[in-house]
Amino acid sequence: MSAQPELGPTVSNPVIPGFHPDPSVCRVGDDYYLACSSFEYFPGIPVFHSRDLVHWTQIGNALERPSQLRLPREMPSSAGIYAPTLRHHDGRFWLIVTNVGDGGNLLFSATDPAGPWSDPVRLPGVPGIDPDLAWDEDGTCWVTVAGVSQVRLDLATGETVGEVERTWSGTPGAQAPEAPHLYRIGDYWYLLIAEGGTERGHAVAIARGLTPTGPFEACPANPILTHRGTHRPIQNTGHADLVQAPDGSWCLVLLGVRPGGGTPGWHVLGRETFLAPVEWVDGWLVVGELTPELPAPAWPLHPVPAEPARDEFDGAELHPRWISVRERSHHLCTTKERSGWLTLRAVGASPDENDVVFVGRRQQHLSCRARTLTDPAEGRGGLTVRLDEEHHYEIEAGAGEVRVYARIGPLRTEVAAHQVPAGPVVLGVDITETPPREARSGPDELSFGFEAADGSFTVLAALTGRYLSTEVAGGFTGRVIGMYAAEGTVHFDRFDYEPLAAS
Missing domain, CATH: 2.60.120.200 (Jelly Rolls)
Incomplete structure (x- = not known):
């Protein structure tokens, strides 16, 4: 019998376990910051810090004052705060999010991601849920929402500029195109979305175009990530955000679940934050293996002290x-x-x-x-x-x-x-x-x-x-x-x- 290959060092996945869904990440220098959905809970939007994308420490909650977050008593559970996008632009942190049940889409900003964050700027002209922020070369800010559609936004006033326009909405026939994130990388604008619903059919798809509004060409290998129809221990994979590491490599943060027991499998911790390595091949993202133990990244790791019991x-x-x-x-x-x-x-x-x-x-x-x-x-x-x-x-x-x-x-x-x-x-x-x-x-x-x-x-x-x-x-x-x-x-x-x- 041949010897089994010796495994190298690994890191545990999920990188943020427990009910931490819809992760959005940005990098500022050598530091990474990440925010998650919080739904009916107060304070809202937990914010995390890392130096290596693997070890994360919660540094605060973005919405910690009643003036920032209203969750009416009659509002049902699983409403409230949906799918924040966290970005850094022009020396300031920006956070855009949906409050389902009170206020629709809201914009917050801060100089320090640990807070304090501003009171909300309400965005009545931004429809839908899962809003994203991206800036083009002339400083124009684009908001892209589930569906998928786009509109320009004046950050100072919260007013939209021009009409809301439909854009690429994923695989024809796939349900629930959502969680859009728009990036300028090299010669292209890339539009990353989730599709297939947030249950077992969840998936990640991507398209590219020469302008932030498209037209967008779908990746021929879509979906670039899904675990549907498999027995893999991580399921419901989707709602991804893309980030570049200091060594020039790339990673996705995304949500997934760990079902347990027999058929049909029950997940109890909610949707958790996982990390997946990616590569660029012929101008398209190729996602590496998403497993409970990932090969340790090439860049230095910065473990954080264990949380007190x-x-x-x-x-x-x-x-x-x-x-x-x-x-x-x-x-x-x-x-x-x-x-x-x-x-x-x-x-x-x-x-x-x-x-x-x-x-x-x-x-x-x-x-x-x-x-x-x-x-x-x-x-x-x-x-x-x-x-x-x-x-x-x-x-x-x-x-x-x-x-x-x-x-x-x-x-x-x-x-x-x-x-x-x-x-x-x-x-x-x-x-x-x-x-x-x-x-x-x-x-x-x-x-x-x-x-x-x-x-x-x-x-x-x-x-x-x-x-x-x-x-x-x-x-x-x-x-x-x-x-x-x-x-x-x-x-x-x-x-x-x-x-x-x-x-």
């Missing part, structure tokens, strides 16, 4: 990783009332409600553990794993009891209950990925329980994760794990999150 809530403000549903009032959510504790005051009576007071972080690992020390002496609340108002599991403490609830579509049920001593209690969930052993096996199992004084963990209920998946719930988001108040005031002393080894 514990958040002590010692700061005056929450870390930018923490997000809430639609809004976050300082009166209802604060670290300033009790030193070293996060205090939540209830409005909605459970995570079923659009106005639940909730603070969470994205689940980023297929197997992980979360714990929080909860003091419900003045109310009732706990720890929830949320996909939306109709799909979530939680463990809740109050009145000397701990209860586990499951909400699946129109059904809400109490799964387990247990009396606990008076005083603060550590609530927790262990999420364990399950390998696809049989056709109906779910993607993972969620075990909810509490810790005793000796640190032992008592499991009250173990629930299948398939019902907290996009394939069941629909929508565009992924799981968020966090703390909520259901009645009165609830205090949380700490929150631990750490990955677990896969089973």
Whole structure:
């Protein structure tokens, strides 16, 4: 038997795991900045920094003030902030995005991508969703939107110039041409789009022309990237953005999912940000293999410190990783009332409600553990794993009891209950990925329980994760794990999150 070839060094893909869809990237010198969609969560549009396209650190959220981001209480989940494009031009960062449900397309700018970002310039003349920004040689700014159509834009006023014109819209017959990005590279303008819908048929296609408005010639090898009809572990590949590395090579950042379990496969973390190498061949992009382990790039890597497993809530403000549903009032959510504790005051009576007071972080690992020390002496609340108002599991403490609830579509049920001593209690969930052993096996199992004084963990209920998946719930988001108040005031002393080894 011949020896297997020895593999060189690799890096892990996704490069930004968890619910981080629709990535848009720009390079400024040796630094890269990336922004993602955030939908119904506040603050909105997480912004990341990297020195190597592989290791990313969240440096803020672009939309962190109510004046920048309105998400009405009646707005459904998976509406809100769609598909930002992040660009750097003339010494300034520009971000264009759609707020579905309030305001349509909006433009923001900043001198520092970590913020603060400006209040929005509203763009009533820019139709549709997924807006892109590109500048030609004379400084004209072009906005291209899903569909695909283009219009010129005055950045200072937000006014459009001229008529909206249709342009190349991808493969004839392919659904949902979207996520357009326009680039000037060499002699051509390249128009990169997604098509096929954001589910298993998702794909990336490209065309080129001599002017920003075309006419565009489609690449004969389109789609240049798709995993449809395959058993590859990364699926739903699309919504790509192109960036050049310091050594002159090129890469795509794009979204994809990692389905788990048996047929049909359930993805639970949402659409994540992946990296794919590309080459130019005869004036066209050729995308390299997109795998969970990529060959390490040729340029120097700059690893970043691992995120701490514990958040002590010692700061005056929450870390930018923490997000809430639609809004976050300082009166209802604060670290300033009790030193070293996060205090939540209830409005909605459970995570079923659009106005639940909730603070969470994205689940980023297929197997992980979360714990929080909860003091419900003045109310009732706990720890929830949320996909939306109709799909979530939680463990809740109050009145000397701990209860586990499951909400699946129109059904809400109490799964387990247990009396606990008076005083603060550590609530927790262990999420364990399950390998696809049989056709109906779910993607993972969620075990909810509490810790005793000796640190032992008592499991009250173990629930299948398939019902907290996009394939069941629909929508565009992924799981968020966090703390909520259901009645009165609830205090949380700490929150631990750490990955677990896969089973």
